[in-house]
Amino acid sequence: MTDHVRDLASVRDATERLLTAIAKLDNAAVGEASRLPGWTRGHVLAHLARNADALTNVWEERPMYVSGEARDTDIARDAPRPLDVQLADVRDTAARFEAAAAATADWSRTVELRNGVTDSASRVPFRRWAEMELHHVDLGIGYELEDMPEEFTEREIDFLADRFSGHPDVPPTRLTDGTRAWSTGRVADGPGITVTGTPADLVGWLAGRREGAALTVTGGPLPTLPPL
Template sequence: MIDHAHDLVCVREATERLLTAVAKLDDESVATPSRLPGWSRGHVLAHLARNADALVNVLAGRPMYVDAAARDADIERDAPRPLEAHLTDLRESAARFQEAGAVPGDWSRTVELRNGVTDSASRLPFRRWVEVELHHVDLGIGYELEDVPEEFTERETGFLADRFAGHPDVPPTRLTDGTRAWRTGRPGDAQETSVTGAPADLLGWLAGRRDGAALTASGGTLPALPPL
């Protein structure tokens, strides 16, 4: 069962880790490329701030973004800012999200995100946690998938395995880190590929952050995953 209050605490802790790390940068390093193609670190930070506000919109029953063009324009507008402006925006937008999460409401209700995607309101804090953890890694400033909390790694691996479950382009696949196991891909085929690896490598592959070279596939080749 999803515990949104627990996840809000995890978001706050992850945000503090992010802010502490980003505060050690300078204006020049914020402008350098991140690990995401075409995005500087400033783009990643701008996206994180605007994503917090977008999730506030969702909690309030408003559209997540006006439209895709407006979302992209906001990120491009904010990306070139100096470090202090990014830090202030990250802190203030994170506070707005926490305040929205503290408002009593029906957390079992269905909410709409981007592109017609729907989910339970109770999962929004976890979705925000995903944004903060993975984009902290995307900054390329010394925080790696091996550094994220174990709980996060396990839950996000399961979430992404569920996301690809039933996908016609992903063969039946069993994932395991040697302790836990998940299944994903299309159903109905007798042949199942087994993919084994360290927790961080499994998560990185599922999340599109690693190429899977550190994983071992048996019973078939390592599946090519569609973009998230």
């Protein structure tokens, strides 16, 4: 069962870790390329701030973003800002996100996210936690998939395996780290494919952060996953 209180605490921890890490950068480093194609570190930080605003909108029953184009325009606008402005924006928007969470009374209600996606309000904190963890890795400043909390990594594998479950373009696939196992892809019409690796490599592949070279694949080639 989702524990939104625990997840909100995890969001706070992840936010503080990220803020502490980026405070060690300088303006030049913020303008350098991140690990996301076409994005600088400034783009990643701007996205994290605007995502906090967007999820605050969700809790306050407004559209998450005015439009996809407006979302991209806002990130591009904010990406070139100096480090101190980026830090303040990430910190201030995180505080507004937390305040909106504190004002949320009905955690069982269904909320609307981007592109018509809906979810329980209680799962929004975990979605924000994922933003903080994965984009901290994307900054390319020493925080790796292996450094993410074990609880987060396991739950993100659960989340992404469920996201691709039933997808017609993903063959029946079993994921395992040698101890735990997950299923994803379309309904099995045969033996299917088994993908084995460390939790970090599994989540990296599922989240589009690693190509899967370290994974062991049996029963066919490594599936090509749709973009998130």
